[in-house]
Amino acid sequence: MNTFFNDLQGKINQALESTPAKDIQRNVKAMATQGFSKLDLVTREEFDIQTQVLAKTRAKLEALELRVVELEARLSAQAASSASTSHPETPAPTIILGKE
Structure with a gap:
């Protein structure tokens, strides 16, 4: 019975992975990652270190x-x-004027 649920969960996950929405999400994430890699950005860790x-x-x-x-x-x-x-x-000096 446990393997049945594991199999069912695997099939559901597989079906969800192949949906158009998931493909769009993957594509957007890949494009964003590629775009960010072209920018001169630092990681949060690097930023925190430089702040310190x-x-x-x-x-x-x-x-x-x-x-x-x-x-x-x-x-x-x-x-x-x-x-x-x-x-x-x-x-x-003190000057004393005398009578002459």
């Missing part, structure tokens, strides 16, 4: 930008500090 790489790169860039700002501020502070210590302002 971009996120890491963006995070590194932001960290480096902050570091540059900090280093520039430190350099400016050092330049201002060295300018004030190397050229101390001396008071202007």
Whole structure:
């Protein structure tokens, strides 16, 4: 009895495989696959990997930008500090006018 149902299922599947609708579906799928193969597309996996790489790169860039700002501020502070210590302002000489 079990083989009867297996045979019946096989015949039904075979009949469904040979219907015009199934042929059209196969042809459309083949044409779409051929058309997509001509395009420069990436897989979802490749896209996800590149998205992760971009996120890491963006995070590194932001960290480096902050570091540059900090280093520039430190350099400016050092330049201002060295300018004030190397050229101390001396008071202007006092001129005393006398009566002659």
